[in-house]
Amino acid sequence: MAVLLLADHDRGQLTPSVARAVKALAALGQPIDVLVVGAGVGSAAEAAAQLDGVSRVLRAEGAGWDNVDAKSLAALLESLAPDYSHIAAVAAAMGRDVIPRLAARLDVMPVTDVVAIHDANRFDRPIYAGNAIETVRVEGAPVLLTIRPSAFGAAGKGGSAAVEPVAAGPVESLAHFLVEHRTQSDVPDLATASVVVSGGVALGSTHNFEMIERLAHVLGAAVGATRAAVDAGYAPNDWQVGQTGKVIAPDLYIAIGVSGALQHLAGIQGAKTIVAINTDPEAPLVKIADYALIGDLFEVVPALTSALEKRLGR
């Protein structure tokens, strides 16, 4: 038997999280097939074929497969399921949408947001916003998983798997894509960035939030935001870090004007080094930070940005 991984891609590019999911699934010790679905996915399929540990890339391509809905995607996966012991996806919008639907069709319980793989049917997953970790054993076949990418390293790029077309039936979508509202930005992918600079509601406005973006630019970092900052309209929803936003594990996390609500802390538990800039020395985020500077962000951040610009020569 083998493992099937449904690959995320965006505008023709393979999402960096896929390399992490491949690395995670390698622990199962079985061949890994990667399924790439969409229109114009040639380069995403090639990128998947280069990932170490991938034995085959399956490409389901066609006009109807772009923006395909969960029903059609689940039907495609269901048709491939008999050949696989495990079917997995990254725990992001697509995987979260389709894996449970597929599970119901196959009458199995999926294990979502996996952060550790012990063996073929034992996994760790976070509950209560990451305030507890449960080790679970699942019965039934196939085993369905979504993988939390921030919990795993990335597979290398020394592979050369074959890319094969897969027979994909006619698309019978029930939900029809109308329009997307895309956040314009040239910063790195938040889910997998090695440095992330985040701002909280203390920034006070969209205009002030640009301070966060400038500092991020100097550091080559992704930009994050708290739920409160997103709710207030200072930052777009896809920047949200936390239990219900993106869960990240950068090497360096810089939190500016972020008090540290439980659901935000849930999203940064895996960060290697946490730096906090806050006026309140008692803020929960300051209490877990490796380094904290107590001060007014409106004075600290501009000074920090220009000093780092000089120091790093950018």
Next chain:
Amino acid sequence: MKILVAIKRVVDHNVRIRVKADGSGVETDNVRMSMNPFCRHAVEAAVELAERGHATEVVAVSIGPQKADDVLLSALAMGADRGLLVLAEGRVEPLGVAKLLAKVVEDEKPDLVLLGKQAVDDDANQTGQMLAGLLDWPQATFASGLAVRADGLEVTREVDFGRATYAVGLPAIVTADLRLNTPRNVALPMVMKAKKKPLEVRPAESYGVDFAPRITVETVAPPPQRQQGEILGSVDALVDVIAGRVAAMEA
């Protein structure tokens, strides 16, 4: 249209949970319980559709122990017309919940089922998608916008790159994200009125579906705790720390 809204009773999201010393689970005795926050957004969406004349009836359903009647009462106080408690003691997994809900859908024949996108206890994010799969209905998950059109719904979903809008025919499943709306607070008179609304209780076993758990929870452990580090004295010290980390990463 007729709306079914499914809600879950969970440990209140403001409670700092405690993992039991024997690793058997999370302490839920004598802990404040309330309606899952995402479910509150689902109830609010259903009640708003009724207030705008799009819905003729809003039925709230919960699957859980007898005590879960308190979250149904909250939903009735928010404006749902009647409640149904599917009585089940012990752990019921999302797949079991979805199967029971599919049976309730057979009985009630709603045009729209609203659910929260995930529950803040198990963080599974599965039930709505599973129900859609069992019924072979369209699904629109993680909704932050919902509008009624002549031929169904227009739903805006929160996705990895931002938001995306879909047209969805009825009947359909929609799961609510936090920015869908602002759930109303209920005043005491509404709670008193809610107590007079019908609330049916029916044993889960009577639906004739297999909802026995498929997953065994072996242990539950607290996550590694982070310790407070160093308070820096100046911006210069912070520059040294950040520049040092960045240099180490690029080395």
